[in-house]
Amino acid sequence: MRGTFATIGDHMKRVLVSIAALLAATTAHASITPTLVGGPVDVGNGTYRYTYNALLASDQALETGSYFTLYDVGGFVGFGNLGTGFSGTTQLLGLTPGNTIPNDSASMLNVSFIYSGPTFNFDGPTSERDLGNFEIFSTQLGTRFDDFTSEAMRNAGPTRGSLVATIGTNAVTVPGAVPEPAMWGMMIVGFGMVGLQMRGRKARGAAVSA
Template identity: 30%
Template sequence: MAGFGCCDSNPAAIAGRNVDVTNYYNAGGTIEIGNYDGDAGWDFLVGGSNNSAWVAGVGGRLTGPSCTDGETVTALGISNGFTQPGPVGCWTHQAYNQTYFGALGFTKSYFDADPAFAASNPGTGAYSSLLSNGNTITGGGNVPEPAAWTMMIMGFGLIGATMRRRVARVTFG
């Protein structure tokens, strides 16, 4: 987390964990690119080099707005639990070239970037404000938390034990 309440791409934050992160990624773990400025410290994960040449806006080498509310949640983003927020004054400040990062495996776009990013970089293709290599679920809407699973299992066990202890009662008339 950056000091102003957002995020940063500081690779020192995972110093010594490159192998762990790479193994997670190679095993199919979901990695998202958001608030990433193409810092060379992430080359071990995103591949290539000179990645900042494909990042528009703050921290990237391509131009773009420093603050915008013009991005929209994609259909894939909606199906993964994201919702379109109302104007907040400054929602995003970077965008990622989908062709370049897609070739590195980040093919799922959850937010289309503000069209101002593409307009600032004509002929370079489409941009996303959040790319991923896999699906993600936000908000926990339909997935019970571990504590809920524990309570459900205990409840079913109690019901089973109660049913097992019942003795059939026969009445004679």
């Protein structure tokens, strides 16, 4: 039974991650789109590694100060490997394009990745660019849906050189601990017992009133 719950739990995690990736990938005219790759990896000491892959849209370019932000990351403890030219920073509020309004709790950290380097993908042939993988570490196991934003620069057309902002949905770590698969099974059984008790009370109440 424990193995069955574990299998169901793993399947649900893969489905949620896939849905989040699809939502992120379908963001219209995205500047930088981060997508969670796979699931959390237990690295020991009660921490888990989450890896995001970031893509730069074909009609966008990076300049110093371009960035993307993941909102309300639960249990954040540090950064791992980052894409070339990027550094990581955290804040409770901030690093949000002025024309976007993401869901953002003032009590939870946002995680931002900021580019600092030569202008990238501005001149010459334009194409979607893989910006690499970005790792963060968290004490929380599990993901939920939340917002991301990003800002880059238009590399073609009449607005060439202007800033472009994106807001979308992605998977981020949960704000609190989530039940293990076996715990979900115990909770389901518990809910069933509560339901039976409530039915029993209703039945006794009906007998007394009769």
